Amino acid sequence: MFGRSKIKLCLPDKPSLLPRFVRLNRGRHAVSSLLEQVTRQMAPSHMTSTVFAHYPWSFAAPAPAIWPRHYVIGAFLPGTTPPVALYAVVSGEGLFPPLGMRDSLPFWLARTLTSPMTVVIDAKREAEIRHWCKLLQRMLIAGRPALSSNTLPLWEGLRDARCEADVEIGSEHGVDAMPWMEWPGCIRNEETIWIWRQSRYGKVIESQKMNRFE
Numbered sequence: 001m002f003g004r005s006k007i008k009l010c011l012p013d014k015p016s017l018l019p020r021f022v023r024l025n026r027g028r029h030a031v032s033s034l035l036e037q038v039t040r041q042m043a044p045s046h047m048t049s050t051v052f053a054h055y056p057w058s059f060a061a062p063a064p065a066i067w068p069r070h071y072v073i074g075a076f077l078p079g080t081t082p083p084v085a086l087y088a089v090v091s092g093e094g095l096f097p098p099l100g101m102r103d104s105l106p107f108w109l110a111r112t113l114t115s116p117m118t119v120v121i122d123a124k125r126e127a128e129i130r131h132w133c134k135l136l137q138r139m140l141i142a143g144r145p146a147l148s149s150n151t152l153p154l155w156e157g158l159r160d161a162r163c164e165a166d167v168e169i170g171s172e173h174g175v176d177a178m179p180w181m182e183w184p185g186c187i188r189n190e191e192t193i194w195i196w197r198q199s200r201y202g203k204v205i206e207s208q209k210m211n212r213f214e
Helices: 024-041 092-099 105-112 123-142 152-160 164-168
Strands: 008-010 057-062 070-077 084-091 192-198 204-211
Touching: 008 024, 008 123, 024 057, 024 070, 024 084, 024 192, 024 204, 057 105, 070 092, 070 105, 084 092, 084 105, 092 105, 105 123, 105 152, 105 192
Parallel strands: none
Antiparallel strands: 008 084, 057 070, 057 192, 070 084, 192 204
């Protein structure tokens, strides 16, 4: 489970807004470096419509530079350098079963970044993101099921938030399973960064993997 994980907001122009704790600088630098590498190495998207230019990507990778035997998972909004991102550092013990679900934490973090599709995070948009993150964090700490009666309004609100890209992607688009063998256990490979996009229905519509040491 992700109950002890802290969801963090990474805004490239406002580093002082991040939570402060002992390993913050090292963790922030490691995640920023990882995402900068991702944006450099990403292959061109096969989704060529301009409405997908800022559609969020989810990501997962080992995080030995932050904590041993931990992983960083989250979502980022392309179009900024470094990308605006939401992420959590999680223990390998509780990571794999929930990450194998269609509506895993990276999916919900991507939905949090979904609307409106803009690279400008103004004060109002930042407040909205922080509001959703607080609610998600409470759900993680409580360990409540994703579809319980108490949490259903949260999930419905995030899933129903729509942007132009969401309008173009129907429930029939995408696939139900990740394209990688032994997912999510395959992310134990410290040489690889895994990124993917999901529709609001949870289906995988695009995916890539890259060598983190190139």
